[in-house]
Amino acid sequence: MTEPAVHAPQLVPSPGCPPPHPAPRxxxxxxxxDSCDAHCHxxxxxxxxPYAPDRTFTPVDAPKEQLRALHGHLGLKRAVIVQSSCHGxxxxGLLDALRSGDGRLRGVALIGETTTRAEIEELHRAGVRAFRLNFLPHLRTPPTRAEIDSVLQQVDGLGWAAQLHVRGEEIAVLEDLVRALPGRVVVDHIGRVDLTAGHxxxxxxxxxxxxxxxHVWVKVSGVDRVSRQGPPYADAVALAADLVAYAPERVVWGTDYPHVNITGDAPDDGLLVDLxxxxxxxxxxLRRLMVDNPAELFDFPSTH
Structure with a gap:
């Protein structure tokens, strides 16, 4: 008798995890x-x-082939893939994507207490150049200083940047910690600041x-998350423009594709590029934001 086919269970996406925009302009x-999407997943x-058993959300699949097709459509040649907390x-998956990138991809890792030095060195060889610290409670319990020091010790000598995912006034609370971190520090998504507090x-x-x-950089990504107005996110675009003018040598941009943990539908990635x-x-x-800065921060070859 033929054995019945075994299929993976159908995963139901969590609220706030819509599919990507079906037809970005x-x-x-x-x-x-050589423009770079410096934040995507x-x-x-x-x-x-498989997604981590202890994940706090279940996304819609967004495999490497889908991301590559999007970048071709948008005119982006390079990308930095950030390990999502849903993969723990x-x-x-990150390694598989990086190895298929022909040198045009870099990565950001999530390092834990069980991550070995051998694993970290493998990540480095594949193109990882930063580690992420999540301070958003819906993703994990914020790391303690002891945990952060442990990660710093694990990646010592590799020159990786520390990438901080914070929300609103947390950046003010964490200012002393950020100043004390060695090497370069990157703040995700304009710090997800609350624009009702003003500039x-x-x-x-x-x-x-x-x-x-x-030594601190900021990603002027996530304007759709920061905006209080909706598309075309004029309030958040104005803030991002202020930051680019303020520190043009330490800003990078990303799509944040495929836009998990959001309210409503996923934004149009073509619109995000036009913004x-x-x-x-x-x-x-523009050249610094899209080419030179990400090349410096994430160790891409120079294009000069």
Whole structure:
């Protein structure tokens, strides 16, 4: 008798995990050569790269092939893939994606107490150049200073940046910690600041002060998360433009594809690319944002 086929269980996406936009528009903005999406994710497919049993959300699969097709559509040649907390400390999917990238991909890892030095060195060889610290309670319990020190010790000597995922006034609370971290520090998604506090609120004052330190960078990604107005996110675009003008040498941009843990539908990634024109209207700043800065921060080959 033929054995019945065994199928992976159907996973139901969590609320806040809609599918990506079904038909992102073709951007009007012509991006500089070797432009980089400095913040995106590869998720699953779950039947090949299972999600962590203790995950706090279940996304819609967004495999490497889907991400590559999107980047081709948007005119992006390079990318930094950030390990999602839904995959935990299992970097199999990230490694698979990086190894298929022909040198055009870099990665950001999630390092835990059980991650070995051998695993970290494997990640480095594949293109990982940063580790992420999640301070958002819906993703995990925020790391203690002891946990952070342990991660720093594990990655010592590799030159990785520390990437911080914080929300709103947390950046002000964590300012002393950020200043004390060795090496470069990257703040995700404009710190997910609350724009109702205005451009001179505590979070943005701290963010600018950290940018003044010279070793802190900010991703002007996630305008759809920060905006209080909805598409085309004019309030968040104005804030991102202010930060690019303030510290043009320490800003990078990303799609945040496929946009998990959001309210409503996923944004149009083609629109997000076109909004870069308002974020970096100066051509010199545009090149720094999209090419030179991510090359420096994530160790891509120079294009000069």
């Amino acid at each position: 073709t951007p009007n903005l012509a991006l500089p050569r 590869v998720l699953g497919p779950a039947d090949v790269f 400390h299992d970097h199999s 001179d609120g505590p979070a943005l004052r701290s963010l600018r002060a950290l940018l003044d330190s010279g 870069i024109e308002g974020i970096a209207p100066d051509p010199a700043h």
